[in-house]
Amino acid sequence: MAERLRTWAGEGWSEAVAQVAVTGSWHSLDSWTDGPEGSSSGSILDHMYGVFPDNAPRAAYEVRLRADGSYRVATSPDIDTLFPARLVFDPDFRYPGHPLPGMPRPAAADPTGLPTDPAVLAGVSALVEEFAQHHTRITGHAPRWEPGRTEEEIAEAESRIRARLPEDLRALFRLVGRDAAESGLLGRYSHGSLEDLVEQYWDGLPGASAEPEQDCPLDEEDVVLEAFPPGRVKRVSRNDWWVTFGDNGDGEAIVVDLDPGPAGRSGQVLEYGRNVDEPPRYVAGSVTEMLSAVVNALREDRYKFDEGDPRLRADVDFHRDRTPNRFHSFPDVPELDVRAAVAELDEPALIQSAGLSNEGAIDLGGLAPLVSLRRLAVHRAGSVRAAVSELAALESLSITASNVDLSALAGHPVLWDLTLAGVGHPVDLSVLATLPRLTRLSLAGLDVPEIERLGELRSLRMLTLDAAQLHQLLARDTRLPHLAALSITGHVVLSDVVKFRRRLRDAPVRFAEFTGRLDSVVM
Incomplete structure (x- = not known):
């Protein structure tokens, strides 16, 4: 080396x-x-x-x-637990909306041992049969489906995932074991086999995730946005009881949601994957709803079919027109008038994430109409007044500015993630002590005269500082017993990281050094 x-x-x-x-x-x-x-x-x-x-x-x-x-x-x-530039004290800690495996199974998903509901099976059977008739009429041949599965095979798969599948998905498997040829039975999606379902359930963490897994989740996990329509999907990044059962062949998978939000229903269908930014998309209220939409479109001859493409595509969209303005970047113009810019927005109440980049003075009070705003980033600002009291949903705030007035931030009830950077004046931590849910904080590179007051932030679990700030904490004998992890920016050598860990938690560390030429x- x-x-x-x-x-x-x-x-x-x-x-x-x-x-x-x-x-x-x-x-x-x-x-x-x-x-x-x-x-x-x-x-x-x-x-x-x-x-x-x-x-x-x-x-x-x-x-x-x-x-x-x-x-x-x-x-x-x-x-x-000891990485150069990162100390992890509690590897099981997760940010809000990012649950660990072990979520309680919803009562609706409890295994019953009963066969598929006969009425549901009859209804799904009628839809599948009618689709097959339309498919044969349009393409000239019957759908190439794999044979249906037995009740015993479905029960075996359920025992592997420890949950009962929705009745209409069970019925679909009874009739069509797998749609490998992508017939169009579920529109742009196709369901896989029971074996695929079990394998995907246990691939990584149980269930499914709307975000890629991180080597250290404490580094990257972010605020989870609300799926649309609101209230139907729990605001979580992953769920033990999202069961993947198919995909669209283009990087997106579909799941049945056995653990819905308060306005949702067990068995609703969600989509996640390569082209789904965040959160998971709501597709339909059930597998039956998907089948019905496809069959209704074929009845009305609303479809696409090309002799060169064996797939039949019914003209159904499954709620893909949802919240087109969930994210918004404000224009970078001199002395941006925030209130005027917000007044020009269509449906500002739907925006959940926004970015501002302006070298002038910015008063965040002008964003008050963005009542659903959960994440806000301000870049390259001259001065910022953090007046966010009317942004009651705001959970994450990042400000890079020469001057920041934090006084109007006091007492915000749900803000849990705060990053300050580029501030050219001393930062007073007293306002931060009034934030009851402040979980993640980054102050690296700033002048924090009373840095020992970080010990007063009882809800703080993730902290980012630079090495000089950390030496300052240690010199004042500050302990941070509530931290789950600490990130250190800039150049820091391993011996100092070990020293920090031992001093902050009096924790044993296996560490060896040797010298040579x-x-x-x-x-």
């Missing part, structure tokens, strides 16, 4: 540092020198390639090389 670091570092430095994480596939977390910027040659990844074999122990490694050839290597196997090693 030291030899390759020296080759990478170039010239004009007195110390160079490389930090590497081995987590199954290794990657460099960071590398830097105290020499001229741009003097290094290429990517540190290229220089370190081949140093760590595939079976290298899972650990964090660091080498600090002096220009005279002496070096110090540090390593720790506690990579899940490029021509010899001294343990």
Whole structure:
């Protein structure tokens, strides 16, 4: 590592540092020198390639090389809780709306051992038969479906996922075991097999997720927005009781929702995947509703079919016209008049996420008509007055500005995520102590004179600081017993990360250091 670091570092430095994480596939977390910027040659990844074999122990490694050839290597196997630039104290903590596995099973999904409801089976059978007739009339051949499954096979799949499927989905499987040829029975979607259903349920976390899984969820998880129509889908990023049963062949999957929101119904169908930003899309109230919409369209000859494409597509949209203005970026114009810009919006009450970028003065009180706003980011502002008391739904606020007046932020009941950056004056933490749900806070790079007051923020679980701020906390013997994780920005060496962990929590850490020179090693 030291030899390759020296080759990478170039010239004009007195110390160079490389930090590497081995987590199954290794990657460099960071590398830097105290020499001229741009003097290094290429990517540190290229220089370190081949140093760590595939079976290298899972650990964090660091080498600090002096220009005279002496070096110090540090390593720790506690990579899940001790990472350069991140300390994790509670790996099971999750932000609001991001539940861990183990969600209680809804009563409607309790296994009963009964066969499929005969009335539901008859209704679904009539729709499937009529679709087959229309399909044959339009395409010239019957749908190429796999045979239906038995009650015993369905019950076996249910025992694997520990839940009873909705009656109409059970009925669909009884009649059509799998629509591998994408006949169009469910419009642009097709259902897979029972085996697919079970496999997808247990792929990663149980159930389904509307967001990609992160290596460390505490780094990336965000506010979960409301699906449209409001109230039908629980505002969560994943759910043990979202059961994937099909897809559209273009990166989106469909689930039956066994754990709906207060205005929803068990068995409603949702969509998530590559082209679904967030949250999951509401598709239909049930599988039966999807089948009925398709059959009704074919009755009225509303469909698309091309001899070169074997798929029949009924002209149904399944609520794809929902909340087109859920996200909004305000124009970056000098001295933006926020109130006037909001007045020009169509349906401002539907906007849940917004961005402002303006070098002038911004009063966030002008956003008051955005009553559904949950996430707001202000970039490159000259000054900001954080008057958000009328934004009762606001959960996440990020402000990058030279001057920030936080006084109007006091007492906000639901704000749990706050990032401040670029502030050119001392930041007073007293207002933050009035936020009852403040869970995540980033103050890196700011002047916080009374930084020890962070210990008063009892709901704070995730904190981002720079190394200098952390040294300041330690100098004042501040403990943060409620933190789930701490991120440290900028360049920080592994020995300091270990020191921080030991001091903040008096926690044991496995840690080793040794020194050497490029021509010899001294343990």
